[in-house]
Amino acid sequence: MLRKFLLTTVFASGFALAANAAEQVEVLHWWTSGGEAAALDVLKQKLESQGVTWKDMPVAGGGGEQAMTALRARVTAGDPPTAVQALGFDITDWAKQGVVGDLGDVAGKEGWDKVVPTALQNFAMYDGKWIAAPVNVHSTNWVWINKKALDAAGGKAPESWDELIAVLDKMKENGITPLAHGGQAWQDATIFDAVVLSLGTDFYKAAMIDLDPAALNSDKMKEAFDRMAKLRSYVDDNFSGRDWNLASAMVIEGKGGMQMMGDWAKGEFLKAGQKPGEDFVCIRFPGTQGAVTFNSDMFMMFKVGDANKNAQLMMASDIMSPDFQSSFNVVKGSVPARTDVPDAAFDDCGKKGMKDLAEANSSGELFGSMAHGYAAPAAVKNALYDVVTRHFNGEIDSAEAAKQLADAVAAARG
């Protein structure tokens, strides 16, 4: 009797310990810079107020390449973190390995599938199961224009390719660098995304999402490359290797006229004390209003033991809660990953971003961004980077680029 009592006590206390220890999430991410870390802290505090310990595992490095390398090691060792910041096809690739968790319990209860844009669900779900919780939506087809420089160049925000060229020409005459740009492959590809989109949403879908060889090596693609070459002529000669935030700084200081970059650039403008509409203007890349190319930061959830399952679901639920989506994205500069969040807390550019996103979602013109890994897997994306950046740096002409694009994509898929 005594023995039985002892045994039950031991087991019970053992379970109690396990339950206490269970309230922990280990999070692998690369949000280490000031603004990003502050945004993530919102989530950390929310979880800690619910009694969940946050074990931070930051691996710095912009695109998360180092973080993914760290993840490889952890997964191969059979000890994956609870949640991992991840992008696009990387999520799908990990899901194929059969190592990701299932958020079905909380997703079904909270009705995620009704509020998350369909295009995002394609990545956050695999094989009919929720595997990731999207934190935000960045859209990449933005142009950020210095207001003074725009006023000096006529004052009207360009709405078509011809108007854009007119404004750029005028800025050149005014003696500034019309297009502030950093020569890194992903930045070149970000502009390329927008240029392809400006030639028609069907064309973007055929070339970038469906990877149709006929669209990749077509006259229209040649025209896209011609437009890239034209844009190159408005970039200063010293652009190669420049980081994107330095290009933003050029626009902020008025040395550059405009930058074509995703909405994370807004953070740089706000940090410099600038106001949307007064000091800078945000527009969609001319000819792409109504359509949106997105990338979305998601927390991909890995298979964890039963002990941590509860904390993992709690974290997923917190990420998807409307008030977190609002407060996080106000800090981060992106827009919420669900379409039912009120836009009251956002600035004008944020409001426009949310409105555009909802509109593009309902019209079916919300597309994954090729440059940011939401249109094709890493191998194809980088093959496309190679061609775009070679062409932008003048190594090959437009016809050759279109041909190489089709070849490179075919080779990377094989």
Added chain:
Amino acid sequence: MADVTVIVPRRASERRLAIQELIPKLVLAPSFALILLFVYGFILFTIVLSFSGSKLLPDFSTWVGFGNYQRLFAHPNWITALKNLAIFASLYIVICSALGLGLAILLDQKIRGEGALRPIYLYPMALSFIVTGVAWKWFLDPGIGLEHVMHQWGWESFSFRWIKEGKYAIYTIVIAAVWQSSGFVMAMFLAGLRGVDNEVIKAAQIDGASTFTIYRRIIIPLMRPVFLSAFVVLAHLAIKSYDLVVAMTDGGPGTATWTPALFMQKFTFGRNEMGMGASSAIIMMIMIFSIIIPYLYSELRMGRRA
């Protein structure tokens, strides 16, 4: 009885001998095992990987034969990387050896303050390639470096923008690498020069040979082994060159400065093409072995002859 007293010490000495023979083997065994596993084991692992269809993680369920190698040699970036390696390695080895030898000969003239001068030339070797790369990237950047300073000093027409031009960017990497390594090569040559027998030189001087002739006909030919060592060290540094390129250009502008090592890293970890990455690593290994093995062979043969 006499027999026993003789046998016991012999047995003890035999045992001591056996232990003496065993101890070095025992001491070496752990490091030998570790090297066997972590160097040769993983070489084998990489070879196997290069024939598999591994993408994100090692995957030993799909086999593609030489498919990865075929795709590798059809890939424009790999061709660029090989061309860059040819340019970089040949210039790097030739310039480093020439500069190193020149500096060593000048320092060998029994000049005052040699003790202070030598470390100055050798010091760059103490820096990592990352530091060298970042420093030279800033120095060569037309916007903030040399060109900018020249413009500020009034030389408005000065232009040196190789690092921003695809055709020339690889040469800026040669410049930085030479700056880093020539001091080290100088130290190697200096040691070689000091090792030359003074009697030979004196004999030549008595015969009326000029200093130039002494160097050309006697000293430099005597330093053949040093040249060989310098070549092997520089060649494998060139094939492995990764950190310097990452710090200076990260493969840019465009894809102009890709090197095989950069290719390996980007494909394995960035592009989820682990099979192709492994095959590029194997090609690099073959290149390095084709330099090292003849060298080791000739060294061993010479050792045996001596």
